[in-house]
Amino acid sequence: MEGSDPMAKGLARFMGAQDMTVGSPVKKLIQFSIPLLIGNLAQQLYNTVDSIVVGRYVGDNALAAVGASGPMINLLLVLFVGISTGANVMVAQYFGAKRRSELSDTVGTVITLTLLASIVIMIVGPLLVPPFLRMVDTPAEIFDMTSSYLIIYFLGIAGMAYYNIIAGVLRGMGDSVMPLIFLMAACLTNIVLDLLFVVRFGWGVAGVAIATIIAQFLSAFLCLFRLCRMKETLDINFRTLRPHAILAKELLILGLPSGLSQAIFSMSAIVVQSLTNSFGALVVAVNTVVMRVDGFAMMPNFTFGNAMTTYTGQNMGAGRTDRVEEGIRDGLRLGLVVIAVLVAAIVIFGSSLIRLFTDTPEVVEMGRNMLRVLALGYIAMAITQTLSGVMRGAGDTMTPMWISLITTVVIRVPLAYGLAAVMHSPYCLFISLLISWCMGAMLSVIAYRRGKWRKKAIVKKEEA
Numbered sequence: 430m431e432g433s434d435p436m437a438k439g440l441a442r443f444m445g446a447q448d449m450t451v452g453s454p455v456k457k458l459i460q461f462s463i464p465l466l467i468g469n470l471a472q473q474l475y476n477t478v479d480s481i482v483v484g485r486y487v488g489d490n491a492l493a494a495v496g497a498s499g500p501m502i503n504l505l506l507v508l509f510v511g512i513s514t515g516a517n518v519m520v521a522q523y524f525g526a527k528r529r530s531e532l533s534d535t536v537g538t539v540i541t542l543t544l545l546a547s548i549v550i551m552i553v554g555p556l557l558v559p560p561f562l563r564m565v566d567t568p569a570e571i572f573d574m575t576s577s578y579l580i581i582y583f584l585g586i587a588g589m590a591y592y593n594i595i596a597g598v599l600r601g602m603g604d605s606v607m608p609l610i611f612l613m614a615a616c617l618t619n620i621v622l623d624l625l626f627v628v629r630f631g632w633g634v635a636g637v638a639i640a641t642i643i644a645q646f647l648s649a650f651l652c653l654f655r656l657c658r659m660k661e662t663l664d665i666n667f668r669t670l671r672p673h674a675i676l677a678k679e680l681l682i683l684g685l686p687s688g689l690s691q692a693i694f695s696m697s698a699i700v701v702q703s704l705t706n707s708f709g710a711l712v713v714a715v716n717t718v719v720m721r722v723d724g725f726a727m728m729p730n731f732t733f734g735n736a737m738t739t740y741t742g743q744n745m746g747a748g749r750t751d752r753v754e755e756g757i758r759d760g761l762r763l764g765l766v767v768i769a770v771l772v773a774a775i776v777i778f779g780s781s782l783i784r785l786f787t788d789t790p791e792v793v794e795m796g797r798n799m800l801r802v803l804a805l806g807y808i809a810m811a812i813t814q815t816l817s818g819v820m821r822g823a824g825d826t827m828t829p830m831w832i833s834l835i836t837t838v839v840i841r842v843p844l845a846y847g848l849a850a851v852m853h854s855p856y857c858l859f860i861s862l863l864i865s866w867c868m869g870a871m872l873s874v875i876a877y878r879r880g881k882w883r884k885k886a887i888v889k890k891e892e893a
Contacts, residue, residue: 447603449740450525450747455759458736461605462763466732468596468609471616473724478616479637480721482623484786489714491634492786494574496717500702501561501579504695505554508546509590511688512539513597515680517735518824520601521742529663531676536598536656537669538676543594547587554583565703568710574634581635585642591649595656600739602662607655615648686830687821693830697837701845705858712855715795718786719859722779722800726771726807733764734814741822750883757819764811772804799859806863809870816873824885832872841865 449457484492516539523532558579567575592615596608619640626636657665705716737760744752775782783796817829841861848857876882 447605448525449603449743450749450752454740454752454756455763458733458740458756458759458763461600461603461739462732462736464605464609465600465736466729468605468612469728469732469735470725471609471612473721473728477721477724478620478623479641480717481786482627483634483637484714484718486627487633489787489789489792490571490710491574492717493568493710493713494571494634495578495637496720497562497567497571497575497702497706497713498578498582499717499720500565500695500698501558502582503691503698505550505557505583505586507688507692507695508550509543509594510691511681511684512542512546513594513684514687514821514826515682515684516594517597517601517738518683518742518821518826519676519680520598521739521822522746522824524602524662525743525746532602533663533665533669534673535676535680536663537665538672538680539594539598540653540665541670541672542677542680543590544587547590550586550590551584554586555580558583565699566706568706568713570710571713577635578638581638582642585639585645588642588644588646588649592645592652595649595652599652599656600735601742602659603739603743608652611648611651611655614651615644618647619644683824683826686826690830690833693834694837697842700842701858704845704849705855708855711791712795714787714789715792715799715855716858718783718792718796719799719803721786722775722782722796723803726775726803727810729764729767729771730807730810730814733760733767733811734818736760737815737818738822741819742824745823745885753819753823757815760815760818761812764815765808768807768811772807775800775804775807795855799856802856802859803863806866809866812870813866813873816877819877820882823882825882828876828882829873832869832876835872836865836869840868 447457447461449461480492480495483495516535519535520532523535558576562572562575562579592612596612599605599608622640622643623637626632626640630636632639663669705713737756740756740760741753744750744756779797779800780793782800783793787793813832817832820826820828841864844864845857845861848861851857
């Protein structure tokens with residue numbers, strides 16, 4: 430028994446909240462990032478499995494329908510993006526500063542705001558689906574399937590919202606392991622239900638939507654249960670669940686720029702989706718497959734960006750700016766090495782990745798070429814996401830918003846339409862994306878070097 434005590438304590442530390450204000454920065458980042466990366470990859474499986482199942486067992490039109498639903502889903506998720514970003518920053522800084530009362534009140538406020546936002550989306554979302562799909566000229570052959578998928582998704586939005594936001598809260602406290610375990614359970618549930626509802630019951634696109642929301646509710650319940658059990662770190666009760674006006678205001682001030690960034694990105698995606706739709710259902714299907722692969726390719730970038738947000742937040746809260754600088758160097762090295770390997774894999778195995786979704790020769794050929802267009806852009810995004818994570822963790826959420834605004838609205842959308850007019854080719858969609866990513870990396874480096882993010886810590890403001 431004596432030998433088991435250190436092991437049990439070590440396991441408890443690994444699976445619990447992680448203090449990133451002490452120890453080797455690179456070890457802390459790796460320890461935090463590995464479960465986070467696996468979790469991000471697993472989360473991407475939700476829509477990917479949906480696409481594979483409908484592409485294989487229903488057809489290319491069903492595959493296109495699932496893909497065409499993406500821009501509207503992203504647009505209506507801006508409320509949750511704002512809450513999640515603000516919560517991550519505040520939780521990380523209060524946890525790093527060892528302020529139990531403010532940490533507890535912040536988490537309680539987040540839980541209540543998430544419920545209110547979910548109710549709004551559940552009511553508004555289904556009502557907007559038909560006019561939205563008509564507005565973006567959704568091809569007639571996929572209109573009904575896309576509509577069904579979206580309506581079911583929005584009616585079950587609370588599961589997705591609570592998992593992502595509460596998992597973000599847990600990660601803000603340095604716990605990236607338990608959200609991973611819960612997500613893996615949900616992913617397995619989603620895969621089983623996808624096959625059951627589509628292959629066995631023949632429910633088509635509606636079946637994958639139902640499977641997804643059931644799995645998301647499972648992961649949300651497990652995250653909430655875990656949070657309520659962390660009594661050594663914070664308190665969850667009726668008092669803390671009551672929205673605290675000052676904290677809610679701070680949360681929204683921090684989160685609103687990220688929410689607006691998501692809205693800007695989503696609106697540009699809607700405009701580009703309209704351009705995509707103009708090329709026909711085949712190109713929509715290609716775009717769907719490429720974006721699914723792109724989702725996996727982006728995961729290391731998002732992972733190290735989120736890791737840097739938590740790392741920077743905790744250390745800024747603790748007043749350890751020296752550790753932040755060291756962690757930035759380590760984070761950039763890790764991100765660039767991982768994404769370089771991934772880019773090589775995409776270039777070499779692009780066709781095989783596309784064939785996971787469909788065997789249609791035209792889709793495979795075009796999809797492979799489009800992935801090659803995007804390949805170098807992932808390296809640029811590694812820089813953008815890492816530095817944006819640092820700025821957000823420090824409390825500067827405005828700068829990443831402006832960078833997003835410039836790269837999407839000023840660069841990507843006009844460039845896509847301009848290239849389309851000249852090239853008359855769907856490749857304009859991805860060439861414009863590559864250029865905007867490279868410009869985003871350049872702007873992120875400039876903003877980071879200017880250093881305004883160093884003066885944005887919440888705790889410092891309160892102590893002043």
